[in-house]
Amino acid sequence: MSKKLRVLKPNEIKVKKEIKEKPSASSSLNKMTLIVDAHHHNEAFVRSTVAAFCVPLNPSIEEINDIKTAVSEAVTNCAVHGYEGRGGEIRVECVIDTASNFVHITVSDRGIGIDNIDEAIQPLFTTKPHFERSGMGFTVMQSFMDKLEVKSEKGKGTTIELFKSIANL
Ligand SMILES: Nc1ncnc2c1ncn2[C@@H]1O[C@H](COP(=O)(O)OP(=O)(O)OP(=O)(O)O)[C@@H](O)[C@H]1O
Numbered sequence: 649m650s651k652k653l654r655v656l657k658p659n660e661i662k663v664k665k666e667i668k669e670k671p672s673a674s675s676s677l678n679k680m681t682l683i684v685d686a687h688h689h690n691e692a693f694v695r696s697t698v699a700a701f702c703v704p705l706n707p708s709i710e711e712i713n714d715i716k717t718a719v720s721e722a723v724t725n726c727a728v729h730g731y732e733g734r735g736g737e738i739r740v741e742c743v744i745d746t747a748s749n750f751v752h753i754t755v756s757d758r759g760i761g762i763d764n765i766d767e768a769i770q771p772l773f774t775t776k777p778h779f780e781r782s783g784m785g786f787t788v789m790q791s792f793m794d795k796l797e798v799k800s801e802k803g804k805g806t807t808i809e810l811f812k813s814i815a816n817l
């Protein structure tokens with residue numbers, strides 16, 4: 649069935665233009681989303697991109713390194729555990745607020761999911777001891793960020809949320 653095209657009236661065009669021009673520049677919030685393949689090359693890309701996105705918060709080198717390390721652990725977990733090295737999509741969302749100097753990062757996969765979250769986040773817990781995993785990824789994320797939240801559903805995937813306040817000295 650063919651779709652009928654309708655020519656817009658001039659007043660409709662104006663409305664669309666106004667919406668388009670409504671800038672988010674006046675808002676203190678800024679958001680970006682990355683969707684990458686669970687390929688080991690993308691881990692460095694994601695951590696550097698998130699770090700660059702956080703620059704308006706005026707983070708210290710240490711804060712930037714904390715964010716990069718936490719993001720790196722979360723993304724690696726998606727590839728290694730979520731997709732078990734078979735590949736899939738990793739979604740990374742990053743929201744910064746320059747008014748409260750806050751960053752909120754969400755890393756998610758649609759992989760196998762986590763059986764028991766309470767157990768998984770314990771230091772030294774790993775389901776892959778034979779692959780040189782030390783079970784410290786979640787502990788690193790927790791200690792380098794202010795807050796970590798883990799949501800997971802067996803067979804559906806895992807979402808990690810990382811929160812950090814930036815001192816902006
Ligand atoms: N995205 C994920 N999907 C499925 N399971 C996960 C995911 N992330 C973590 N897990 C589970 O949680 C466990 C703990 O993760 P954590 O990152 O703390 O340690 P690790 O990845 O095993 O080792 P390390 O990060 O030190 O190399 C993993 O061994 C795995 O069983």
Ligand SMILES: [Mg+2]
Nearest residue numbers: 721725785786
């Ligand atoms: Mg890990």
